[in-house]
Amino acid sequence: MASLPKPISHVYSQHVFTDHWHNSFIISQNLSFSRHGSFKEMRIVRGSKQNEALADFNNQICDVPILSCSEAIERLKINRENWEGNQQFLAMYSSIFGGIITDPAAMVIPIDDHMVHRGHGVFDTAAIMDGHLYELDQHLDRIIRSASMSKIGLPFDRERIKKILIQTVSASKCRSGSLRYWLSVGPGDFQLSPSGCHRSALYAIVIQDQSPFSSKGIKVITSSVPIKPPQFATVKSVNYLPNVLSKMEAEESGAFAAIWLDNDGFIAEGPNMNVGFITKEMELLMPRFDKILSGCTAKRVLTLAEQMVREGKLSKIRVGNVTVEEGKKAEEMMLIGSxxxxxxxxxxxxxxxGDGKEGPVAQALLDLIMEDMRSGPHTVRVPVPY
Incomplete structure (x- = not known):
C-alpha cells in the first residue's frame, strides 16, 4: 500500500487550497503520470522569485480597503489638503446635486457621466474682474451654440443657467478669477449612445488664480499634431487631447505654445488661443474663424482695436487667410485668449x-482689454451681487 500513489484529493488539498487560486496556473506544469495514464503524484515547484512576486501580489490585495462614503470623502479632503498650486477652487455648482458646494473635496462629477468617459460635453469660461463677470453673455451664447452642435439638450433655459452661474460666483466670494462651466449629455451608463442618460447636466466652478497676466514675449513653434477638422474645431468641447499634445510638444521644445496650420496650409490657431499679427502696413490681421474656434476675447480685441484705427495707430483691421510667410514676416505677432x-x-x-522684442501694438491692445474688463460697458460686464 505504501507504493500506491497518494490520493489526488489529498495532494490537492495540501498544495492548492493553502495558496488558493494564485498557484493554480502552476499545477498543470507539475503533474507526473504513470504508464497507464493515472496520476502518480502532484507537485508544485515554485522558485524564490515566484514566492516574492506572489507575496507582493497578496500584500497589494490586502492593502486595498473597501471604503464607506464618509471614509472616501475624508480621503478626498486629505488629498486636497496635500495639493499645492496657483489655483484655488472656491465654489462649484452641480445640477446633479442641485446646489452649490464650497468644499473642494466634494467638487466631483459622476464617473458614468458621458462627458467623463465619452467626451460628450462642452464648456466655456468667463473671467471675473473686480466683482464683475466679463463677457458672460457672449460666452454663454457660445456654449449654447456648442451644445446644439453636439446634440446636448439644455437642462434649464438660458436665463436660468445665467442666474445659476452668477449665484455660484456670488457664493464663492471671488472678485478676481474665472468661472468655468460645462454642459454634459449627463450620467446614465457606460454605453456609447447617450440614449441611456437620464438628463443633461450643468456644472460650474469658480477658480481663483494667483498668476497675473503677463506682457512678456514668448516663443512658439509650428505644431506637428494634426489640427481638428472644422466641424470639431469650431465647437468648444471637452475633447482637448490634440490641444494637450500640441501644448506638450511646445513645452518640450522650450516654447510657450504650438501654432496649428489648417489643411490648406494657412495659419489657424494655437492650442487654446487665437493668433493675431501686425503687418508692415500697420494692419491688425487675424485668421478667419470659419475653421477654428470663434474666440470671444479675439473678437472683443477686434472691436477695441477700432479705436486705434481712429487714432491712426493702426491702418485697418482685416480677418482672412494668413500664410505662414506673412505671419513670420509680420512686425508683431500675438496670442489672444481669455x-x-x-x-x-x-x-x-x-x-x-520683427526685431525680436515686445511690440507697442500688442501692449496697447493688452491695455485696452484690461481697461475694458475693469470699466467697460454693461454689455460686457455683469455685476455679481455678493
Whole structure:
C-alpha cells in the first residue's frame, strides 16, 4: 500500500487550497503520470522569485480597503489638503446635486457621466474682474451654440443657467478669477449612445488664480499634431487631447505654445488661443474663424482695436487667410485668449518676429482689454451681487 500513489484529493488539498487560486496556473506544469495514464503524484515547484512576486501580489490585495462614503470623502479632503498650486477652487455648482458646494473635496462629477468617459460635453469660461463677470453673455451664447452642435439638450433655459452661474460666483466670494462651466449629455451608463442618460447636466466652478497676466514675449513653434477638422474645431468641447499634445510638444521644445496650420496650409490657431499679427502696413490681421474656434476675447480685441484705427495707430483691421510667410514676416505677432488676454510672440520656430522684442501694438491692445474688463460697458460686464 505504501507504493500506491497518494490520493489526488489529498495532494490537492495540501498544495492548492493553502495558496488558493494564485498557484493554480502552476499545477498543470507539475503533474507526473504513470504508464497507464493515472496520476502518480502532484507537485508544485515554485522558485524564490515566484514566492516574492506572489507575496507582493497578496500584500497589494490586502492593502486595498473597501471604503464607506464618509471614509472616501475624508480621503478626498486629505488629498486636497496635500495639493499645492496657483489655483484655488472656491465654489462649484452641480445640477446633479442641485446646489452649490464650497468644499473642494466634494467638487466631483459622476464617473458614468458621458462627458467623463465619452467626451460628450462642452464648456466655456468667463473671467471675473473686480466683482464683475466679463463677457458672460457672449460666452454663454457660445456654449449654447456648442451644445446644439453636439446634440446636448439644455437642462434649464438660458436665463436660468445665467442666474445659476452668477449665484455660484456670488457664493464663492471671488472678485478676481474665472468661472468655468460645462454642459454634459449627463450620467446614465457606460454605453456609447447617450440614449441611456437620464438628463443633461450643468456644472460650474469658480477658480481663483494667483498668476497675473503677463506682457512678456514668448516663443512658439509650428505644431506637428494634426489640427481638428472644422466641424470639431469650431465647437468648444471637452475633447482637448490634440490641444494637450500640441501644448506638450511646445513645452518640450522650450516654447510657450504650438501654432496649428489648417489643411490648406494657412495659419489657424494655437492650442487654446487665437493668433493675431501686425503687418508692415500697420494692419491688425487675424485668421478667419470659419475653421477654428470663434474666440470671444479675439473678437472683443477686434472691436477695441477700432479705436486705434481712429487714432491712426493702426491702418485697418482685416480677418482672412494668413500664410505662414506673412505671419513670420509680420512686425508683431500675438496670442489672444481669455487665459492670457494678449501675449506678444517674439519668435516662431527659428524666425524672429520683427526685431525680436515686445511690440507697442500688442501692449496697447493688452491695455485696452484690461481697461475694458475693469470699466467697460454693461454689455460686457455683469455685476455679481455678493
Amino acid at each position: 487665459g492670457i488676454l494678449v501675449r506678444p510672440v517674439l519668435q516662431w520656430d527659428e524666425q524672429l518676429i
